[in-house]
Amino acid sequence: MENHSPLSAARLKYQPKLAKSLRDGVLGVATQKGEKTQSIKDQEAIAKLFPKTYGAPIISFASGKSEVPARVLNVGVVLSGGQAPGGHNVIAGIFDGIKSVHKDSKLFGFKNGPSGLENGDYIDITSEYMDQYRNTGGFDIIGSGRTKLEKTEQFDRCIEVAKKHNLSAIVIIGGDDSNTNAAVLAEYFAQKEVACSVVGCPKTIDGDLKNGHIEISFGFDTAAKTYSNLIANISRDANSAKKYWHFIKLMGRSASHIGLEAALQTHPNICLISEEVAARKMTLKQIVNEMSDVVEMRANAGKNFGVALIPEGLVEFIPEMKTLISQLNDNLAHHADEVEKAENKVEVVCKYIEKSEAELLKSLPAAIQNQLLLDRDPHGNVQVSLIETEKLLIELVKKELKSRSTFKGKFSAQNHFFGYEGRCALPSNFDADYSYGLGFSAAVLAQNNLTGYMAAISNLSAGSEGWKAGGVPTSMMMNMERRHGEDKPVIQKALVDLEGGPFKAFAEKRKLWAETESYRHPGSIQYFGPTEICDQISLTLALESK
Numbered sequence: 165m166e167n168h169s170p171l172s173a174a175r176l177k178y179q180p181k182l183a184k185s186l187r188d189g190v191l192g193v194a195t196q197k198g199e200k201t202q203s204i205k206d207q208e209a210i211a212k213l214f215p216k217t218y219g220a221p222i223i224s225f226a227s228g229k230s231e232v233p234a235r236v237l238n239v240g241v242v243l244s245g246g247q248a249p250g251g252h253n254v255i256a257g258i259f260d261g262i263k264s265v266h267k268d269s270k271l272f273g274f275k276n277g278p279s280g281l282e283n284g285d286y287i288d289i290t291s292e293y294m295d296q297y298r299n300t301g302g303f304d305i306i307g308s309g310r311t312k313l314e315k316t317e318q319f320d321r322c323i324e325v326a327k328k329h330n331l332s333a334i335v336i337i338g339g340d341d342s343n344t345n346a347a348v349l350a351e352y353f354a355q356k357e358v359a360c361s362v363v364g365c366p367k368t369i370d371g372d373l374k375n376g377h378i379e380i381s382f383g384f385d386t387a388a389k390t391y392s393n394l395i396a397n398i399s400r401d402a403n404s405a406k407k408y409w410h411f412i413k414l415m416g417r418s419a420s421h422i423g424l425e426a427a428l429q430t431h432p433n434i435c436l437i438s439e440e441v442a443a444r445k446m447t448l449k450q451i452v453n454e455m456s457d458v459v460e461m462r463a464n465a466g467k468n469f470g471v472a473l474i475p476e477g478l479v480e481f482i483p484e485m486k487t488l489i490s491q492l493n494d495n496l497a498h499h500a501d502e503v504e505k506a507e508n509k510v511e512v513v514c515k516y517i518e519k520s521e522a523e524l525l526k527s528l529p530a531a532i533q534n535q536l537l538l539d540r541d542p543h544g545n546v547q548v549s550l551i552e553t554e555k556l557l558i559e560l561v562k563k564e565l566k567s568r569s570t571f572k573g574k575f576s577a578q579n580h581f582f583g584y585e586g587r588c589a590l591p592s593n594f595d596a597d598y599s600y601g602l603g604f605s606a607a608v609l610a611q612n613n614l615t616g617y618m619a620a621i622s623n624l625s626a627g628s629e630g631w632k633a634g635g636v637p638t639s640m641m642m643n644m645e646r647r648h649g650e651d652k653p654v655i656q657k658a659l660v661d662l663e664g665g666p667f668k669a670f671a672e673k674r675k676l677w678a679e680t681e682s683y684r685h686p687g688s689i690q691y692f693g694p695t696e697i698c699d700q701i702s703l704t705l706a707l708e709s710k
């Protein structure tokens with residue numbers, strides 16, 4: 165216990181709250197089957213690609229008795245992609261679930277992501293080992309990775325591993341891409357008549373893996389609450405010192421769910437929503453002008469301070485920036501050497517891209533030009549998440565204000581980026597309970613030999629007493645999308661819905677928040693104490709559930 169603080173030691177003993185139907189152990193769960201299902205779009209194409217698993221019914225769990233007799237379950241688990249608070253509890257839920265079926269059941273923790281499964285590299289998760297990780301943040305119990313399981317050779321290696329260890333099921337804990345790959349793997353196993361289920365669990369702080377059946381991915385709640393606390397602290401600092409504007413970029417990849425939730429929690433003076441920027445087809449200049457208008461309006465009221473939230477994926481949603489990035493991706497691949505050697509890289513690149521994009525590139529600060537030209541991923545693409553949008557906007561707003569004869573205030577700005585700070589936080593009670601329930605549900609799916617499903621818990625705004633557990637066929641969430649020049653079946657990513665409750669609640673208040681200091685202070689996550697403080701759900705989930 166020497167590495168434990170009093171709080172982390174107490175959290176190890178926390179017993180996550182389970183949906184009623186799961187409380188008698190896996191063998192005390194009856195599975196009820198719904199109607200034949202279909203995918204949200206492109207039904208014919210997806211049915212063809214998933215002949216064995218397409219059309220499976222939605223499964224709901226009820227207190228009762230499992231139809232399948234008790235047996236030893238050997239289950240493999242994989243953590244895929246970015247860390248999200250609750251991952252350890254999914255594993256704890258699977259562990260307790262399969263042990264409730266048979267004490268000799270075994271959990272194989274495949275190490276460092278999908279590559280561990282493919283290579284058969286695993287940790288035997290024992291009771292003592294599991295107990296060190298209950299209710300903790302992070303993915304360090306087995307590690308995570310971003311290897312994609314998508315090629316036939318990889319699937320065949322997974323079959324060898326499944327056979328070698330006599331696996332009854334593999335649980336893949338991941339985001340939309342990893343769950344898509346889990347569904348493809350499930351179909352492959354079914355076609356090859358491998359008696360091993362493959363099921364998924366919805367993970368990502370980004371909150372973009374949700375739909376009519378999955379209300380939210382685990383991890384979003386804790387990450388958004390962690391950032392909101394930091395933002396609220398900064399707001400109070402800004403309102404105390406009254407001398408800085410704070411431009412804060414928030415992780416979340418493409419979607420702006422994290423930014424929107426943080427705005428609802430903290431009431432900043434400005435919050436950009438990428439989906440709105442795209443819908444309004446805003447140029448970078450327009451964004452800068454609107455931000456500058458708020459800075460000037462506040463300066464006129466004697467307030468040379470404020471807080472602005474910026475979603476990580478913003479640049480990709482600005483149509484002209486998107487075009488610039490795509491032209492850079494194409495042209496840098498062909499002229500990499502020439503650009504690399506050139507003293508003035510921008511001049512060289514501008515020879516190859518369209519005039520309007522060249523002008524845009526030249527108008528950007530030098531540091532951003534460098535990020536656009538130099539930071540490339542292994543496929544040669546610009547790494548959009550590394551672009552320091554918060555610094556870019558500070559520079560451009562500064563320039564814009566300087567050009568305005570009407571601006572009489574001061575603009576002194578600090579930049580921040582919150583991302584990794586929230587991904588491994590101690591899971592909130594919501595995430596601890598929810599992810600444990602997801603893991604337990606995955607164990608029920610495994611016991612019942614159900615494959616191609618995602619564990620699902622719904623009615624989340626009703627408190628754990630009202631939670632409904634079950635499984636949803638992953639193929640239901642799919643549509644066809646163009647990826648690397650090919651049509652592929654993928655789970656549809658959920659972006660912020662501009663007609664949805666959360667965005668509308670924000671849009672109604674943002675003018676007031678811009679003008680005033682209506683800053684809200686949610687405080688840090690509370691783990692022990694009154695339910696209304698410790699078990700509160702995200703405002704996004706509450707507003708979407710209305």
Ligand code: FBP
Pocket residue numbers: 244245246247248339367368369370415416417476549587
């Ligand atoms: P997942 O989609 O895998 O859950 O990743 C979430 C995320 O935290 C994004 O918000 C962020 O853009 C990305 O991971 C950062 O990736 P990395 O951990 O590789 O730096």
